[in-house]
Amino acid sequence: MKKQSSENNYPHIGVLAIQGDYERHAAALEESGARASLVKTPGELSDLDGLILPGGESSTMLKFLERDGFFAALQEFAQQKPVFGTCAGAILLAKDVRNPHQASLAVLDIAVERNAYGRQIDSAILELDTTLPGGALETVFIRAPRILSVGQNVEVLAERAGSPVLVREGKTMAATFHPELSTDRRVHRVFVAEVEKHRASALLATKQPAALP
Incomplete structure (x- = not known):
């Protein structure tokens, strides 16, 4: 019972379970100190502290999200x-999507080019420098998009040949x-830490006394 009580204090992070390796994302989250659950309907968003949008095919994901007010x-x-x-999930977050243009959630100030690194046969596993502690970061690219530009408030955490591959703007990565x-x-741990920070700030805000009229 003690273990269950402790786990309930972990941030609750969902993984959009439409396409991509959402099961591995869920496992990575739990290894990084979060409770993970798979999200397949809009109603399952309500009790989450954070969310991962995994890889897949962004245009196919958009078609699914058009149902039931999910988008x-x-x-x-x-x-x-x-x-x-991540990957297609990054495309969904971007404010500017190119090659070709498509709709997006437009919450992250980046411009993204789809399928920029070629076909699946052009996939690669690279060790890249990163601003995250712990040395070079192993990165797995599969039909990856390219981040063409970032807004002034976007922090670049890792690059590939001069192009950002890991970015953060406030609470969005x-x-x-x-x-x-x-x-x-490390990347999942950074996101879990961001979720924990946001959750703590939101909880503190609810405990602030109401302003006097």
């Missing part, structure tokens, strides 16, 4: 709580690679 619910969630998009396919959990 609108996801956009509202991303405006209020931490979200981390994006990676053009697949951190769930690596044994290195």
